[in-house]
Amino acid sequence: MTAQIIDGKVIAAKVREEVKAEVAKMVAAGKPAPGLATVLVGSRVDSATYVRSKQKACSELGIESYGHDLAEDVSQEEVEALVKQLSADPKVNGILVQLPLPSHLNEEAVLQSIALNKDVDGFHPVNIGRLAQKGREPMFVPCTPYGCIYLLEQAGVKIEGANAVVLGRSNIVGMPAALLLIGKNATVTVCHSRTRDLAGVVRTADILIAAIGKTEMVRGDWIKPGAAVIDVGINSKPDPTREKGYRLVGDVNYDEAKEVAGYITPVPGGVGPMTIAMLMKNTLRAAQIQNP
Numbered sequence: 001m002t003a004q005i006i007d008g009k010v011i012a013a014k015v016r017e018e019v020k021a022e023v024a025k026m027v028a029a030g031k032p033a034p035g036l037a038t039v040l041v042g043s044r045v046d047s048a049t050y051v052r053s054k055q056k057a058c059s060e061l062g063i064e065s066y067g068h069d070l071a072e073d074v075s076q077e078e079v080e081a082l083v084k085q086l087s088a089d090p091k092v093n094g095i096l097v098q099l100p101l102p103s104h105l106n107e108e109a110v111l112q113s114i115a116l117n118k119d120v121d122g123f124h125p126v127n128i129g130r131l132a133q134k135g136r137e138p139m140f141v142p143c144t145p146y147g148c149i150y151l152l153e154q155a156g157v158k159i160e161g162a163n164a165v166v167l168g169r170s171n172i173v174g175m176p177a178a179l180l181l182i183g184k185n186a187t188v189t190v191c192h193s194r195t196r197d198l199a200g201v202v203r204t205a206d207i208l209i210a211a212i213g214k215t216e217m218v219r220g221d222w223i224k225p226g227a228a229v230i231d232v233g234i235n236s237k238p239d240p241t242r243e244k245g246y247r248l249v250g251d252v253n254y255d256e257a258k259e260v261a262g263y264i265t266p267v268p269g270g271v272g273p274m275t276i277a278m279l280m281k282n283t284l285r286a287a288q289i290q291n292p
């Protein structure tokens with residue numbers, strides 16, 4: 001069997017087009033364009049790159065972006081004061097605090113100072129708590145897990161009743177992905193670094209979401225024939241044939257897995273483009289809630 005490729009680039013482009021059209025409609029109706037504030041602390045190159053990509057996406061879709069770059073040694077009080085000021089600013093509909101924060105800062109307290117109706121990253125403790133509770137809805141769903149579920153749904157994969165295995169239990173990917181799958185009536189197993197017989201557990205999965213950050217760790221013979229495989233991992237693998245000397249690969253050995261799986265996302269071009277697309281979708285929704 002050769003898997004159907006779930007093309008995240010195409011699906012993300014469609015989401016972005018839909019957001020762009022809705023933004024244009026809002027503006028044509030005399031409403032303000034949605035606004036997204038980004039808060040970047042310190043000088044991590046990867047974080048700065050992610051924030052720039054998010055700002056670029058905003059400008060392509062007609063969303064205003066307001067960048068706030070803070071020094072590495074900024075105090076807890078200063079970060080919280082900025083987030084509270086943005087929470088009260090009517091031009092700002094969504095607030096994104098780029099994680100991870102430097103270790104001297106209390107991440108949970110910063111996230112808690114974001115107004116709930118502007119929490120477009122979905123990491124406010126109340127939003128995560130609601131995601132974990134039966135019959136309650138978060139205002140916003142974290143973007144990468146939201147993208148994973150969106151890809152499954154767009155590919156027509158049946159989630160209800162499926163055995164789903166999530167590799168990884170991080171706050172930003174693994175755990176919210178597992179909670180979303182439970183909310184959609186899958187039977188979910190969450191694996192982590194202390195899981196015994198990982199391969200055996202993965203073999204039970206009708207749906208696999210891999211988010212461990214380990215280069216091509218999941219092998220083809222771990223995959224149940226016909227399974228849907230969503231590979232969140234982004235790892236660089238040495239490749240002397242490339243100018244940069246490396247290429248990006250996932251947590252799943254793609255060449256092996258695509259011969260067994262029913263559906264699979266490539267890396268790059270799978271989950272990656274969805275994260276920003278879902279952030280744009282959440283920002284539009286925030287603006288629609290705040291300016292009905």
Ligand code: NDP
Pocket residue numbers: 144167168169170171172173174191192193194195198211212213214232233234235271272273275
């Ligand atoms: P974290 O490092 O926060 O979490 C990794 C998780 O994987 C942990 O729960 C850890 O277990 C588990 N794990 C690590 N090693 C193993 C192992 N050998 N066997 C089983 N479980 C293991 O990573 P993130 O969740 O932030 O990111 C995961 C991957 O997804 C990374 O490659 C990252 O680059 C990528 N990513 C991609 C995004 C996108 O837009 N496509 C967005 C965010 C992340 P334990 O809890 O026991 O330590």
